[in-house]
Amino acid sequence: MHRQPLIDALLAYREAHPDEKDTVDRFHAFVRGQSDCFERSLAIGHITGSAWVVDRSGGNVLLTHHAKLDRWLQLGGHADGVADPLAVAFTEAREESGLDDFEAVSRDIFDLDIHPIPARRDEPEHLHYDVRYVLRATGPTDYTVSDESHDLAWIPLEKVPNYTTDPSMLRMLRKWQERQ
Template identity: 35%
Template sequence: MTTALHADAVATLSSWRPPDRAQRSLREAFLGFLAARPDACSRSCEPGHLTASALVLDAEGEHLLLTLHPRVGAWLQLGGHCEATDSTLAGAALREATEESGIEGLIIDPVPVHVDVHPITCSLGLPTRHFDVRFLVRAPTAAQPVRSAESLDLRWWPLGALPDPDGVSGLAAMASAAQIAR
């Protein structure tokens, strides 16, 4: 993983102004993890690693694009691991969103909207944690997603009728708040 990506992660999170106390606390935990681990952006970092996600909204801001994740078995935002070619977290989120949606011309806001830490067994086959940094992404008008091999299903969901209310309801609130703030 490049030192440029690590430096960008530190700069991005240091300059981000989280919307509430819980998010400020998590941001500090992310920054502490980055300070302790030069490899924090690499999936080979066994204690955990940064990931980058995209809350992809349609052009009208009324629908959120979700993927039915094959390993997790739930509807989630698009995103994933940082790659050696990524130099920014926003770039990693945009790359993942483009790869997983098949939509060209996505536009990302480089300011995070949310961070989350969750336990997972990912591609290493070992229990780890994802330190997920989430960004708001806009799709062009009339964008039609194309499911990739990384998904069991891919579809637009109205913000007011997302599946699995316990799992993704917060995504709608984040997406709505982020587009109002921008």
């Protein structure tokens, strides 16, 4: 079953983060219940893959000022049928930053988030079931702003709260700082 690797990763994440049990259980039920969970065409919601991209030192994170949502966020996007959210995170990090060289700090899920995406044109409001990983930029860090962003910036960790008050972003910041 193409969903089984993600299901296994969700169960491992629940073990490591018992305080996030409710989110993991919702996520798990969605993946088990929707065979097409990786497809953007699933109108109720779909899996996305995101990257908390850090520089070599781990002291800065690359954030995008997302064009459609008009907020500072981590890099990421739709799975579009790819059943490996880590592969999606790598693809989206490359596409949205223009950087080529990344390594996964871990293959384990770093964070999970379920958030609504507002209705837009012919697309109804729906949920993104976002699977997040930490990627470290290992090559040159001069980025290119894509058409999906208003801007990109390497943000020192201590300044991230100046860019966002989003609880999931601050949760990832806390998790990353606890690893340092």
